[in-house]
Amino acid sequence: MSGASAIEGQQHTVDSRLVAAYGFVPNIFRAQMNVERVVDAEACLIEAVFGAGKRLAVPVLHVVAQVRGSNYCSALFPSGDVHDPLTMFVVKLARYGPWISKGDVEELRVTGINDGEILHAIAATALGQMLCTLELGLRPALDVELSPGGAIELPKLRVPAGPISPAGPYLNTETTVALGIDFRPCAVLREQFGFVPNLFKIQADSPELLEAEVRALELVLFPEDHLSRVQKEFIQLTLAAANFSSYLVALHSQVLQVLGVSRNDSDQIAGDYRCADISKADKTLLGEIRKLACPPAQFAAFDKQALCGQGFTEAQVVEAIAMAGLANFLSALQFGLGAVPDFPLRRALSPRIGAKDLYPSSADARPTFDARASDDPDAGLVARVQQGETGAFEDLVRGHTRRVFGTLHGILGDHDQARDATQDVFLKAFEHIGKFEGRSKFSTWLTSIAVNTGTEILRRRRQLDPLDTDGEENFRPRQVQGWAEDPERLFAASQVNALVRDAVLRLPHKYRVAVLLRDINQLTTEEAAEALGLSVPALKARVLRGRLMLRESLAPHFMRPERTNA
DSSP: OOHHHHHHHHHHHHHHHHHHHHSSOOHHHHTTGGGHHHHHHHHHHHHHHHHTTHHHHHHHHHHHHHHHTOHHHHHHSOOOOOOHHHHHHHHHHHHSGGGOOHHHHHHHHHTTOOHHHHHHHHHHHHHHHHHHHHHHHHOOOOOTTOOOOOOOOOOOOOOOOSOOOOOOOOSOOOTTSSOSTTOHHHHHHHHHHSSOOHHHHTTTTOHHHHHHHHHHIIIIISOOSSSOHHHHHHHHHHHHHHTTOHHHHHHHHHHHHHTTOOHHHHHHHHHHGGGSSSOHHHHHHHHHHHTTSSSOSSSOOOOHHHHHTTTOOHHHHHHHHHHHHHHHHHHHHHHHHTOOOSSOOSSOOBTTTBTTTTOGGGTTSSOOOOOOOTTOTTHHHHHHHHTTOTHHHHHHHHHHHHHHHHHHHHHHOOHHHHHHHHHHHHHHHHHHGGGOOSSSOHHHHHHHHHHHHHHHHHHHHSOOOOTTSOOOTTOOOOOOOOBSSOHHHHHHTTOOOHHHHHHHHHSOHHHHHHHIIIIISOOOHHHHHHHHTOOHHHHHHHHHHHHHHHHHHHHHHHBOOOOOOO
16 A cells, blocks of 8 residues: 555544544544644544443533533533533542542442443543643634534532542552553553553553553654654643642653653753753743643633744644643543552642642742632622623623723833723633632732733734743843832822833833732732742842833932032
8 A cells, every 4th residue: 555545544544533423523633634643643532432432421521621611622512411420520520630539439439330430431531621622722613513512500619728639549440451461552551661650550441441542642642753752741741740740740750761851850841841951942832832731820822823933833733732632631531540650759749839849949930729719809709700690790890990901001002002902801801711710819810811912912013022031131220329209109109100101111021011010000929920920039030120120211310319518
């Protein structure tokens, strides 16, 4: 068979699997056809999950799509009946995966759900996380064959506040059934990893599912015709840390050591990739991929153009998104199964402290996965909006319009543009408020949307330096004389004149935004850092430098007059 014929045959096989599952080839897969093997991998997983029981899988996938606020996936999987306790389990796994425990599995058993059905639900949830990740990265148009998915009422869960659960395993599986030396998936895993990871061992009772998962690794993780294997392991490690999977952090750190990356370098990538000794292109890659974690780090859309600007090809971008989907699939699988670590963990990640224990040098560098801020004055209104009371959103708009407009006007320096952008910010907030889980104050989350919106407008207007790079390294203030009044106090007292406003607008963008949030909007250091996706020390340094630049610019106008002897 010729090479062209083989490709056509593979295309037919992939298409037939997708048609068997959906009745057509959905756009979410068509968007990846320039790297056909990743579509083949996804089709293998879908076929395995559906093959174990489509009647259970489809409603579970719809629940996951609703939890993630994924309109496309909600339409792709119409709602159906799900056993109530199973729905509760799926919602918890999709939203608060690190807190799944053996007790959750025991509760399902009490209701008559057996371990095979539980494994099937876990795999379907993991598949849902993967597909929702693909939607975030690819943004496919809704297929003409689909109708917008209807919303279903999900069970209300309390945000977990305690420590995460210890490892399991949670299911009663016989790991010797299918792990013979001739079982192909195990041979592949031993060749690639040197051993069979426990995450796969505990699925030995479901050889078809295990075969599909290993096939997905073969098609997505192992090839190096687009991204390198090291780059792919960087993606896996970054998202494992973002998802708070200590098991997968340890696994991918081990793989990177085999590939020649030191333990310290792996630790730095997991803790704060921005400080790692890797190329600017790879930092951009990990920064964009980090936006696809479960849950996303902050309100910021995946920016394909940012990767293309660093020289990544269309095929590499598609492969990176597919890698993110695979990473989130594995995280959900591990949380649901409770795989025992394959080797001792150096320290365990915790959603309440982020990477503080595992990576002390970057304790402030990553947002923590914490409970809803109890002191958020907007919590009640947000809850009402999330329950469908749209009128409550008008109260949120009234309460925050002035701050949002002020932030945008400070960024853009144009009244009309700031007014239009303010409307865009509230539209985005309304569209995505279902994903807001209260890990920060609503005002902080809204400010991050405003900053991202304003920055995007400026990027379209003129080329900006990235916000996460440090420029002006050689800046040294020269005008250090005492001022009649601090310009920050002039801001706070609403005594700003055109001179001061122009000086602020002349600040480099990243310093201007930091000063606006901290000194004018009066956000706390922690809130401003979270809104900008910075560590607290980085935010403090940026504000200080912005203040010094502002003082330098305005010193001639605010210096105290020299006293003269009468």
